[in-house]
Amino acid sequence: MSEASLKGRKVILHDMSLRDGMHAKKEQISIDEMVAIAQGLDHAGVPYVQVTHGAGVGGNSIQHGFAPHSNKDYISAVAAAVEKIKISVLLIPGLGTMKELEEAYEAGARSVHVATHCTEADTSPQHIAFAKNLGMDTSGFLMMAHLASPEKIAEQGKMMEDFGADTVYVTDSAGYMLPADVKAHISALRAVLKPETEIGFHGHHNLGMGVANSVTAIECGASRIDASAAGMGAGAGNTPTEVLAAVLDRMGAETGIDLFKLMDVAEDVVLPVMGQPVRVDRDSLTLGYAGVYSTFLFHAKRAAERFGVPARDVLVELGRKKMIGGQEDMIFDTAMTMAKERGLLKEAHELETA
Amino acid sequence: MAKIRCAIIGSGNIGTDLIYKIQRSPVLEAVWMVGIDPESEGLKRAADMGLKTTHEGVDGMLPFIEEDNIQIAFDATSAYVHAENSRKVNEKGVLMIDLTPAAIGPLCVPPVNLAKQAENAEMNVNMISCAGQATIPIVNAVAQVQGVEYAEIIASLSSKSIGAGTRANLDEFTFTTSNAIEKVGGAKKGKALCIINPADPPMIMRNTIYCLTEGEPDKKAITASILKMIGEVQKYVPGYKLVNGPDFEGNKVAVFMEVAGLGDYLPTYAGNLDIMTAAATRTAEMFADEMLAGTFQPKAKEIA
Numbered sequence: 001m002s003e004a005s006l007k008g009r010k011v012i013l014h015d016m017s018l019r020d021g022m023h024a025k026k027e028q029i030s031i032d033e034m035v036a037i038a039q040g041l042d043h044a045g046v047p048y049v050q051v052t053h054g055a056g057v058g059g060n061s062i063q064h065g066f067a068p069h070s071n072k073d074y075i076s077a078v079a080a081a082v083e084k085i086k087i088s089v090l091l092i093p094g095l096g097t098m099k100e101l102e103e104a105y106e107a108g109a110r111s112v113h114v115a116t117h118c119t120e121a122d123t124s125p126q127h128i129a130f131a132k133n134l135g136m137d138t139s140g141f142l143m144m145a146h147l148a149s150p151e152k153i154a155e156q157g158k159m160m161e162d163f164g165a166d167t168v169y170v171t172d173s174a175g176y177m178l179p180a181d182v183k184a185h186i187s188a189l190r191a192v193l194k195p196e197t198e199i200g201f202h203g204h205h206n207l208g209m210g211v212a213n214s215v216t217a218i219e220c221g222a223s224r225i226d227a228s229a230a231g232m233g234a235g236a237g238n239t240p241t242e243v244l245a246a247v248l249d250r251m252g253a254e255t256g257i258d259l260f261k262l263m264d265v266a267e268d269v270v271l272p273v274m275g276q277p278v279r280v281d282r283d284s285l286t287l288g289y290a291g292v293y294s295t296f297l298f299h300a301k302r303a304a305e306r307f308g309v310p311a312r313d314v315l316v317e318l319g320r321k322k323m324i325g326g327q328e329d330m331i332f333d334t335a336m337t338m339a340k341e342r343g344l345l346k347e348a349h350e351l352e353t354a
Numbered sequence: 355m356a357k358i359r360c361a362i363i364g365s366g367n368i369g370t371d372l373i374y375k376i377q378r379s380p381v382l383e384a385v386w387m388v389g390i391d392p393e394s395e396g397l398k399r400a401a402d403m404g405l406k407t408t409h410e411g412v413d414g415m416l417p418f419i420e421e422d423n424i425q426i427a428f429d430a431t432s433a434y435v436h437a438e439n440s441r442k443v444n445e446k447g448v449l450m451i452d453l454t455p456a457a458i459g460p461l462c463v464p465p466v467n468l469a470k471q472a473e474n475a476e477m478n479v480n481m482i483s484c485a486g487q488a489t490i491p492i493v494n495a496v497a498q499v500q501g502v503e504y505a506e507i508i509a510s511l512s513s514k515s516i517g518a519g520t521r522a523n524l525d526e527f528t529f530t531t532s533n534a535i536e537k538v539g540g541a542k543k544g545k546a547l548c549i550i551n552p553a554d555p556p557m558i559m560r561n562t563i564y565c566l567t568e569g570e571p572d573k574k575a576i577t578a579s580i581l582k583m584i585g586e587v588q589k590y591v592p593g594y595k596l597v598n599g600p601d602f603e604g605n606k607v608a609v610f611m612e613v614a615g616l617g618d619y620l621p622t623y624a625g626n627l628d629i630m631t632a633a634a635t636r637t638a639e640m641f642a643d644e645m646l647a648g649t650f651q652p653k654a655k656e657i658a
Contacts, residue, residue: 062506062564062606063547094548097525119552120513122521147552306603322553329508329562333610336598348577348596 005219007252012224014048014200015041015241017270018078019090020226020233022054023295024278027065031077033273038078040265041229042085045257046241048111049085050226051078054234054295055326056090056115057100063328064095071100072107079108086110086137093123095326098130105134113169114160115141117324118148121156121163128163139200139224140165143325146176146291150188157189167198167224172213173295173325175206175235175288179216186220200224203239205231206288208280210239211247218253229262230270235294236284242266286312290319299328303335308344357383358642359423361448362405363412363439364430365389365396367517367620368453371627372428373403374618375635381642382635385422388415399619412439419446425645425652426638429454432519433526444477447654449641451634452480455523455530461538463490464636465586471637472644477652479637482534483527484626485509485546485561487633488594492563492609493539495583499575501568503605505541507531510549512556515624524548541565559613559625560597567605576600576607590636591629593622 018034034051041049052071053059060066067074071089079087088111089104090096101112112131114124124140131138140160145153157168170185177185182201189199201217203210203226214225227244231237242262248255280288283301287294292315300318304311314335323330339345360382362369369387376384387400392409401407406422408414418424427443428451429436436456443450452459459478462471463486471479481487489507496502520527528546535544551557567576577600587594593614601608613625620627644650 061545061547062504062566063508063562093524094528094550097528099525117550117552120521120550122518123524123550125522126525321557322551324549324551324553326547326549327508327510327551329608329610330510330560332601332608333560333562333598336601336610340598348581348600 004252006248009218009253010223011218011248011253011255012047013241013245013255013257014050014088014224014226015046016050016226016228016238017230017232019050019052019054020228020238022067023234024232024237024274026298027054027067029273031069031074034074035077035081037229037265037269037273038082038085040269042082044261044265046085046262047256048088050088050090050113051075051109052089052104056092056096057104058096072103075104075107075109088112090115091127092116092326093127098127101127101131102134105136109136111137113139113141114165115143115171118142118145118156119152121159124160125163128160128165132164138165139167139169141169141171141202143171143173144293145170145172145185146174146181147322150184153185154188154192158192161193161197165197167200168193169200169202170217171202172204173293174291175204175209175294176291177213178209179212182213182216183220186217186222190221198223200226202226204233204288204294205236205239206280206284206294211244214239214244215247215251230266230274231278232270232274233278233294235287235297236280237278240266283311283315286315290316292319293323293325295325296328296331299331303332307335307339309335309338309342313338355380356646357381358425358645359383359385360638361386361388361415361424361427362430363388363427365391365394365400366430366519367515367627368430368630370396370399371619371631372430372634373400373405375631379635379639381639381646382426385424386415386418388412412442416442416446419443419448424448426451426641428634428638433523440478445654447652449652450478451638452478453630453634455483455526456480457482457530457533461534462637463487463494463538464590464633465491465583466494466538468637468640472640472650475650481630481634481637483531484630485527485548486531486534487629488559488561488611488613488626489563490534490539491583491587492580492611493535493541493565495579496565496567496576496607497540499572499579502541502565503568504543504566505535505539506545506547506564507535508547508549508562509626510551510557510560511626512559512623513550513552514556515620515626516550556623558623561611561613563609563611565607567607569605571602571605571607573602580609590632593625593628
């Protein structure tokens, strides 16, 4: 029945495997691997690929991990190797700066997601304006969107449109949203934004809802969808690009993608890079269930190992404390506090006098 | 006892909180509050608290500087207008304490380098940023023990405590703080990250400090140095507290701090406001002590 129900709808798929996928690889992807994946996506007709450290420009840090190469080096190498695909970057104000965005532009990036927490859009005006001045395709990216009401999302999205964003994204960073939530958020945005402003959706697969949520978003007016080849992304990964492309093809939407070529890239090029499988498991499911930022997964596992508190307990506590993307330091802090409460760790002054 | 008379420029969160801090000081007196919006809550509150006010910017106060004997001004506006504000009051012989990220004067973190500012008879001293005031003492405590190759700080601030000016100019905040981690903290390279968290009830200000030491960290000496430094900051910000750490992993030192405010203008979660206004007040007090003792007299800058 739903066959061909999106007939003629043009949808832009934006591949995240070389940015969100960096999280899944603990920021360790080589330049050769990046180039091979980007070329494969390019040949399959994917229109956009995001290339940066998982936390975006400025992301190299103790907080977010160090990649083996600078963002500039990754972007330059990919830009030199591809033909049609456009390169985008992520910029989170407070972490990345306009200076670093300009470096990315000079290296070949032509599109940017300017990301803020879903209620803090007013930290992005200078960055959105700067990107527009450079002539970049500019999206405002409202992260952890499940933590805001549809009205709040509409208000914040409108703000980003006023700053100059071409597209406003609903970003389900925790993979927590269900199709009804997506419908409410996207519809609220569509009602307030100018007709020429596009709407995007960025999903995570922690509850296995990536594809279903993306389809719902398109049905409600979204025309840009972030997805990741073979699902390589934080947590249980992003919406798998090849699966979504197949579903959209069945529904009659136009993505301009050669489905079989894309399947081959996912299977033959991305999967071998992925190493350990990105899947819904006990911990990534906890992210989606408790509404926790997907990137927290590996940090929580590491803190769990170090201080002897189960990762799931730490993740649930982080969800309760409403910690948001960028507060990775609070994972260790929370694990340490829980370890003290459980008699597994001593206070500093006790150590000093010991 | 005589007090040094002060003006506050900027009627936002920081400027308004400063009134309370100055009123508590034995050597400072808040006399003027300068704003640009007649409807601003800060100006109304200042008037209620007995300050003279103007909504016509610094120019609205300049004609009264001599007759009101203003000797110290605090600027809590924005980096973009600070230089002009500073020039105008310096010309009248008024010392400027800068709470914007403009950083045209020397950077000051009281327990690290306050004494030096007075020795040099500076006419403009910059307070960096709330994140800088909350983290640089710790970086410096580590750097006093051994070389710090790289220091990175993460400030988590509650959304309700961040005013419009800071929100619209996050890059300036980042650059000024990163630079001060090196110049004042003593790290070879510094990086500052800032996160604005909207949780309700609001989260208390948190700061994480990571230092990569040159060679294996001397755990005992570093722990002692950090605890001593925390005591120094607590003298003017009682809510400055160690939550976790120092944690040592290889050559990485991690320290997790919390800053609770006194709850003057905003509730106690806004420790970021307090650490900035308290540091600025402490800085002004030290200059005021010298002025009252006759050992430092600010001089009007020649108009070029």
